[in-house]
Amino acid sequence: MTTNILPLLPIMIPFFAGIIMLFTGQRPLVHRVIATISSLLIIISAIWLVVLVHRNGTIATFLGDWAPPFGISVVIDMAAALLLLTTAIITLFTVIYSFQSIGVEREKFYYYVMVMFMISGVNGAFSTGDIFNMFVFFEVFLLASYVLITLGGTKIQLQEGFKYILVNMISSNFFVLALAYLYSVTGSLNMADIHTKLEGFEGDYSIMSLLAVVFLFVFATKAGVFPLYFWLPGSYYAPPMPVLVLFGALLTKVGIYAIARTYSLFFIDNVEFTHQMLLLLALATIIMGSIGALSYADMKRIIIYNILIAVGIILVGVAMMDKAGMLGAFYYLIHDMIIKAALFMLVGFLIYRTGETNAERLGGLIKIHPITGWMFFIAALSLAGVPPLPGFYGKLFIVQSTFANDNYIAGILVLISSLVVLYSVIRIFISAFWGEDMDFSRLKPVKSDKLLFASIAMVIVSVAFGLAADALYPMFEMAAQSFYDPASYSNYLPEVE
């Protein structure tokens, strides 16, 4: 019974929450309560899933009771379960953060409904075991994100939202094209089934390399990898902060997750070509992200370019595709989701408080907001990966894996990028919190207790994750195993033949 219901709860709870909110009409207060309660429920179900998967291994349910290779299956392995939990935590705090920052106008126009639909799609993309179903869930969360990015209808939102939608529509069309190719090559859409079929196949694999390029084109556009990240800085600059928190923390990560899944399950033969390509693009992403992060004084832009650096670092780990590499990539993925949310929230607080986005026009804020200042400092250290904080473990494993695979340049680039990250974020800290006092009378008297509660809670979650990293190691080992040893992912399929 639980195996049938539980895996679907993280998808269904936000969906039903959205529908209930639609029924209640334009009442922000009711929406707030429902959104908070449903995020709490998702957290509970995600924790339950993590415990269950830890105890019994992968959970799978088959929609409509169709046998696995034919029907749609929802498969939750450890990787999916951990990502669901992280998503749920971020959702809860973003919803709380939105109370005082998004504004009543947007709340009236179904902001929380769209957030919940988006979370439903993101959770679905994490937990589905069927590649076409993944496309559908991609579209679900993208559609919700299109509404979120244009919600409110300011000029910059409409302008950048149009570009965002256009880029994503084109890449979604290519997703369908890639699925068409994949279906004609393998005759199946179940990811685990495709893997077993390809593994037992003794012929020419060269067509799969072509497919690898098409799939990478699709997911790289969603994740913001080197040549295809061009839309990301502009589009992410437009929406208000809480939306940006969700986008920055979740959407690019879904793209990375999809790259990791497809590259571990489908493209297993011509690794020299496919994974080498991924590695090169990842390194280029790190470099471009670093240049961007160093060249702006705008706080929002610095953090947005830090997203690119993180995407690059995680993909270096994915490209290695061995135990240490995947372990590092996974640690860093979870860490980056949490800490990006925390940083965006803190920067958002600064922007709401001062009305400025340029860090150089701020100064001396530590006198007014000491706790926030030091939290920002901790978050900056955590982002860069200073030892007891969680970023360290991810980078350690990734660098270890690059050195073990003789990719010294990649390892060194990852290390140098941490310096860039540290410099770029600490620069915000120094100029905003230390230095010459700004004109404090210009500060806006905004209600900020919930903003601060959410952002400090996210920093605390990050620190706790760092301290508990050792205890969580078995879970991350399980999560990484389904990538570097894909047979362990696909063994939920019953033995046919």
Added chain:
Amino acid sequence: MELITIILSGILIGSAVYMMLSKSVLRIIIGTALLSHGVHLMLLTMGQLKRGNIPVLDEEVSNYSDPLPQALILTAIVIAFALTAYILVLALRSYRELGTDDVEQMKGVPHDD
């Protein structure tokens, strides 16, 4: 038969690219619609075209075509329909807010006055 549809979808995608490279927002939207048509045609072709019966369970039917690509296409068409509808509404809205439908002028950081 496959060759013809592949060429057809190539023509569709080619004209879609041509439309999307123009400056007018409306032409770009028509381009995305054409692109999705081309892609859906490709998806249909990939499930092998043949003269068969309807892909629905029936006792008399023995020569049926692969139902999966058709089911997939239906889903993809629904999604493309929703997206096209949304982007049309958005284009209209942004035309009235920004006062232009020329993508060349849609750059930089506009300010709300």
Added chain:
Amino acid sequence: MKNTLKKAGYNKVQKQMNDVFLQFTAKLVFFIVIMFSFNLFFAGHYTPGGGFVGGLLAAAALILLLIAYDRKTLESMVPIDFRLVITIGLVFAAGIPTLSFLFGTPFFTHQHTYVEIPVFGEVALHSAVLFDIGVFLTVAATALLIIVLVGEADE
């Protein structure tokens, strides 16, 4: 119709527009189209058809009325809030598959049976129809809502 003509440069549009043909035909065709949409809807599952096509056709029928008359007339003919219809459709589309949890079967598992009804003979009953009603309502209402939104902007 009047607005479209005005936009196109026909400034002297009379108050009583002479589109009797369009309006009369629309009234007739509306029923044919909507009946066909119901036919397609009920044909679904075992034969071609289903909620999506049915919904689109139903929306097309209403849009025909919208073109022949104007928005106010349509609203008085069909006094429904489309947003509410979308929500109800979503409830059906998401709720019915979830009900299968009550039976302990996986999500989306449908129940079906055959019953004998005096006049019609053997009729298949399928819980997928309820799901399809949701799809029908959502699609029809969404299509209409978008057309109305775009049309509104013109005025």
